[in-house]
Amino acid sequence: MTIHLKGISSEDIGKVTLLVGDPGRVEIISQNLEKPRLILNNREFVLMNGFWNGQKVSICSTGIGVSSTEIAIIELIEQGAKILVRIGGCGAWKDDIKPGDIIINNAMARELGLLNAYAIDSFPAVADPLLIQSIMEKAVSSKFNTHFGIGLTSQSYYLGQDRKPRIKNGPNVNNLMNYWQERSILNCEMETAVIYMLASIYGIRAANCLVVHGNRLNNEWVPEEEYHNIHVKVTNIVLEACFDVLEKYN
Ligand SMILES: O=P(O)(O)O[C@H]1O[C@H](CO)[C@@H](O)[C@H]1O
Numbered sequence: 001m002t003i004h005l006k007g008i009s010s011e012d013i014g015k016v017t018l019l020v021g022d023p024g025r026v027e028i029i030s031q032n033l034e035k036p037r038l039i040l041n042n043r044e045f046v047l048m049n050g051f052w053n054g055q056k057v058s059i060c061s062t063g064i065g066v067s068s069t070e071i072a073i074i075e076l077i078e079q080g081a082k083i084l085v086r087i088g089g090c091g092a093w094k095d096d097i098k099p100g101d102i103i104i105n106n107a108m109a110r111e112l113g114l115l116n117a118y119a120i121d122s123f124p125a126v127a128d129p130l131l132i133q134s135i136m137e138k139a140v141s142s143k144f145n146t147h148f149g150i151g152l153t154s155q156s157y158y159l160g161q162d163r164k165p166r167i168k169n170g171p172n173v174n175n176l177m178n179y180w181q182e183r184s185i186l187n188c189e190m191e192t193a194v195i196y197m198l199a200s201i202y203g204i205r206a207a208n209c210l211v212v213h214g215n216r217l218n219n220e221w222v223p224e225e226e227y228h229n230i231h232v233k234v235t236n237i238v239l240e241a242c243f244d245v246l247e248k249y250n
């Protein structure tokens, strides 16, 4: 079942698999690992593995959005991935969340029909509670401002995230950001719901730990180099949390 993650085997998958959207970020965060090794580079999918405190970890890019993420997750899980954590970027939709802060989402809202090849819309997009708790504790004791709550996974970057390209009105998007703000949504990105739903369907653990790339209300964004450095630090926080959960609960 590795039509896109061509030729990988269960040997390539670590005890923990970190997921990023951007293929370029795989190598950046692999600097946290000992003996980092490139396993695969095909289309939007880059897979590396290495060791963290002697434990095997893999890092895989999912590309942007639902379809490429579904492909990566199915192929990783079917090759034995048991813990998936998305370390990615997001936009904050709440005024007190600053660029460079961290957001951990316990659940995701999403548009109707997302993953309806797998389950009807009432199926939840929720994180593993133990993993989320552990990541939350590590993040809070780090120097980062950390926020916790429900986010939105959108299938669109422009109109579906309340941006205004030349076409300013779609069938469902009037006051979209305001609609979700009134429902206490913290942030928006494009992959987490897919990961949470497929992990729940397969009975494995998943969580996220996102870096706020920018605040959509005041349009402040983190400079690119700082943004990458934050992802590197977040990777260590997440790995500590995952291996704590593995040690306590297996
Ligand atoms: O920072 P990454 O992980 O690439 O993710 C975010 O950035 C992309 C949009 O620019 C989407 O994939 C969104 O979820």
Ligand SMILES: O=c1cc[nH]c(=O)[nH]1
Binding pocket: 089, 090, 091, 092, 157, 161, 188, 189, 190, 213, 214, 216
């Ligand atoms: O606003 C943003 C920022 C990062 N990723 C998104 O999908 N949206």
